[in-house]
Amino acid sequence: MPRLALAVAAAIVFHLMPSLTAPAAAAAGDVTKSHDYPGIGRFKGSVITGYDVKDFDAATLQAAPFKDGKATDPRRVEGRISRIAYRTGPGPSILEVSRNFESQLANAGFETLLACDVDACGGIPFSETIGALPIPQMWVDGFDYRYYAGRKVENGRETYVSVLVSKNNDDIFAQLTVAERYAMQNKMVDAAAMAKGLGESGHIALYGIYFDTDKATLKPESRPTLDQIAKLLSGQPDLNVYIVGHTDSQGAPAHNLDLSRRRAEAVAEDLVRTYKIVRTRLNTSGVGFLAPVGSNGTESGRALNRRVELVQP
Template structure:
């Protein structure tokens, strides 16, 4: 049996989606940027991570029972920290072998089986259409040939779900692991009063309500409430000027992270000037990359704390 490499934490959910055949994608020889295996689970030996997405709070769909007459029987919507990882293995192993390895690792990690089925027993193509999946080419799903596993783990008062979907594209085996660590959304909104207090007491305040996609410096729409509060702060204190400082975690090259953090700070300043009519001269920007961590870059939780934008008083 192939060696299965163990890694940290988990909760899974599987995406499905393919109907028919597609041209083969260029061979990928290394993991996508920032990809990491889920602790305690790992990956099938020799596979490459083709997709990776982590959300501190999101929703994922998981099937805890096979379909009946083309309809779900036990579809669950899970909210909390959601981790989605897609892998591709070169030709050789079967769908069943890759899936069984994941299933064994999940069992060792304490997950009880909710559902384990193959194509027809799961419900065919309609089943795959009801499962979350990373987009092609990160994850390929053949609705005529796949295996699905879903499990649940309760430990120390916390509840985690995990699902694995394994399919095939040409001769390559594609697998997606989805882990859902259930939990309530943390309130990351910092209002103008809290910003003023932080600047007055410590000279800076970290903002976690400003969002960017991985490796991007384009503000996401959900950043607007925090931007509104920054604008309110500056309106309430017309003599106040601030530095907007971008921070990253330690993933990626040093020079790249310095540049990315600066571009993100610039994007915040530009949006404040454009949409909220803040005078640009009141905003200076800087990017320090990974040089001022507030958490350990050895853990996902610590890296999440380090990815932030800060306001700094001159």
């Protein structure tokens, strides 16, 4: 083959090589406490603009184009839901960014359910069903986007994934949504179980107390567990407890120690204010990530480590 032909062929091969980088813990410009989804990564030069991971939530992905403005094969998945939005500066096209994600997902074992552009997907009505993170985390132009959905079954666990790529001015935005299907764990621990745990082990982990990421304000969903803590303490007037906050290892150690302490204090303050528990019965402490019960190297392990514990002195 002539040298010129060889050079052209080499250039084509180089151009088509995937541009997704290996998953990284964080990059300059990423939003706080965010990271790539393991095994997928990001398009080169991208920064994370939005990051939302729920241990249990629901996401709807489209496995087929719309017909007459309506979904024909929506897949609603309940389980662990990860939504990560990226921004890439001017240069690449929507198609290039999407194709790189599609190639990476194929390598990760996902089968393609749907890959389409605007008109083939179903236009604006289709783009409005994606569950995109809010502006400015993610921008979606209903007249200019590409969508991919895939599915993988591994070791009996079903995982769905979608990628929506669109544009705002010259910047490319991409949202990766990963939905790992599984049944919700029963995280409710009643007063009797708390008393049993304290009596047998001297402590009990509570996973029914919820905070927003990096916040120490109790969420309304925490009320049933707080009711049970109050029931335990009201039923045993001589019982004093330590309320201990725990975090995962994401973020600076000093920050996590302070955050875990503030979360423990938020629980104590609510028990005093709402249930009239005497404050001197409630000691508080925060140990950050220093007492893990799971691996901080995995999402499932980090979920176990984010907890509040009652400890009997």
